[in-house]
Amino acid sequence: xxxxxxxxxxxxAAAFRHLLQHLDANKNVQNxxxxxxxxxxxxCLAKWYSAAAQEKSISVDYEQAREIIYGMPYSQWKEKYQxxxxxx
Numbered sequence: 001x002x003x004x005x006x007x008x009x010x011x012x013a014a015a016f017r018h019l020l021q022h023l024d025a026n027k028n029v030q031n032x033x034x035x036x037x038x039x040x041x042x043x044c045l046a047k048w049y050s051a052a053a054q055e056k057s058i059s060v061d062y063e064q065a066r067e068i069i070y071g072m073p074y075s076q077w078k079e080k081y082q083x084x085x086x087x088x
Contacts, residue, residue: 027081
């Protein structure tokens with residue numbers, strides 16, 4: 001089966017939305033854990049999102065992208081869900 005470019009975009013968008021839902025449902029997974037295990041975190045996703053917007057000449061800065069990724073302002077997420085880092 002060969003996918004059209006539009007089908008690929010739609011499937012990639014759906015997978016990305018699912019990833020964000022999964023991260024939102026698992027707020028206990030800290031960014032440092034993601035970085036240590038997977039080499040990226042929510043902040044990385046926000047940077048990639050903002051960079052993709054910039055490539056398309058769409059005005060979405062890093063803080064706006066973080067709010068999209070976190071589902072709320074980053075400062076609010078950090079206050080509610082970020083735990084102190086543990087020594088390794």
